[in-house]
Amino acid sequence: MPQIIDGKRISTEIKDELKAQAASLKEQGVEVTLAVIQVGQDPASSVYVRNKKRACEYIGFSSRSYELPEETTEEELLNLISVLNQDASVNGILVQLPLPKHICEDEILRAISPAKDVDCFHPLNVGKLFIGEPGFQPCTPAGVIELLKRSNIEIAGKECVIIGRSNIVGKPMAMLMLRENATVTITHSRTKDLREVCKKADILIVAMGKPRMIDDSYVKEGAVVIDVGIHRNAENKLCGDVDYDKVAEKCSAITPVPGGVGPMTIAMLMKNCLETIKVGE
Numbered sequence: 001m002p003q004i005i006d007g008k009r010i011s012t013e014i015k016d017e018l019k020a021q022a023a024s025l026k027e028q029g030v031e032v033t034l035a036v037i038q039v040g041q042d043p044a045s046s047v048y049v050r051n052k053k054r055a056c057e058y059i060g061f062s063s064r065s066y067e068l069p070e071e072t073t074e075e076e077l078l079n080l081i082s083v084l085n086q087d088a089s090v091n092g093i094l095v096q097l098p099l100p101k102h103i104c105e106d107e108i109l110r111a112i113s114p115a116k117d118v119d120c121f122h123p124l125n126v127g128k129l130f131i132g133e134p135g136f137q138p139c140t141p142a143g144v145i146e147l148l149k150r151s152n153i154e155i156a157g158k159e160c161v162i163i164g165r166s167n168i169v170g171k172p173m174a175m176l177m178l179r180e181n182a183t184v185t186i187t188h189s190r191t192k193d194l195r196e197v198c199k200k201a202d203i204l205i206v207a208m209g210k211p212r213m214i215d216d217s218y219v220k221e222g223a224v225v226i227d228v229g230i231h232r233n234a235e236n237k238l239c240g241d242v243d244y245d246k247v248a249e250k251c252s253a254i255t256p257v258p259g260g261v262g263p264m265t266i267a268m269l270m271k272n273c274l275e276t277i278k279v280g281e
């Protein structure tokens with residue numbers, strides 16, 4: 001049986017560490033506040049936003065919630081961001097994605113002050129990540145690194161294959177793995193012979209957005225498999241991009257869905273909220 005990488009346990013461990021740090025900041029009179037903006041009522045987004053607010057409560061951060069109607073204009077949203085950018089009592093600003101079609105996501109993400117950009121989506125912070133400067137780290141990729149480290153899985157010198165090239169996961173994931181001295185390959189929908197490329201991986205990180213697409217034929221014996229996907233199947237049960245039962249028989253370690261990468265994203269968001277205090281120093 002492979003090692004099952006328990007994201008729920010590890011994320012709780014991280015949140016408890018942050019809770020202690022938040023308490024000591026409070027003693028010094030510093031309170032961390034996260035502003036969360038949701039436009040429209042996408043059900044999945046509502047769940048994520050609720051979980052982010054709950055995590056703030058758990059740690060001892062305060063959260064402010066802005067639930068705006070679907071018809072909100074880009075200008076109105078930009079105005080709100082501008083007010084929050086200037087509000088010294090707000091440390092972090094998060095705009096839940098996706099936004100309604102009539103709002104340009106790039107414009108919105110660029111409008112958030114880089115010092116309050118807890119998602120690490122602003123081009124300035126993405127640039128810092130690429131050149132290895134300290135600062136915010138993108139939540140899901142940073143969560144994957146923590147899962148590996150806290151499970152005592154060595155990264156340096158390992159062949160890492162990432163499936164997916166999104167700005168939220170694939171590309172920043174490659175940067176963080178490179179920082180940890182892995183040899184990194186990014187694959188995508190146009191990759192030739194994906195199966196053969198994946199079979200070279202010591203660490204396979206799957207963020208392709210296709211339910212249970214990756215079975216054991218993509219996995220080298222003894223590889224570590226990290227599943228970033230999350231979907232609901234026909235029976236309304238959560239599943240990932242990896243065919244867990246088939247892959248579990250072949251790999252040395254694997255993340256389950258749910259309870260793998262998912263809870264880590266929020267834990268790392270909370271870490272970035274604390275980081276705002278340092279960024280602002």
Ligand code: GUN
Pocket residue numbers: 094095096097098119139140168265
């Ligand atoms: N939608 C899906 N994932 C994310 C995320 O990490 N941050 C934000 N803001 N929206 C998302």
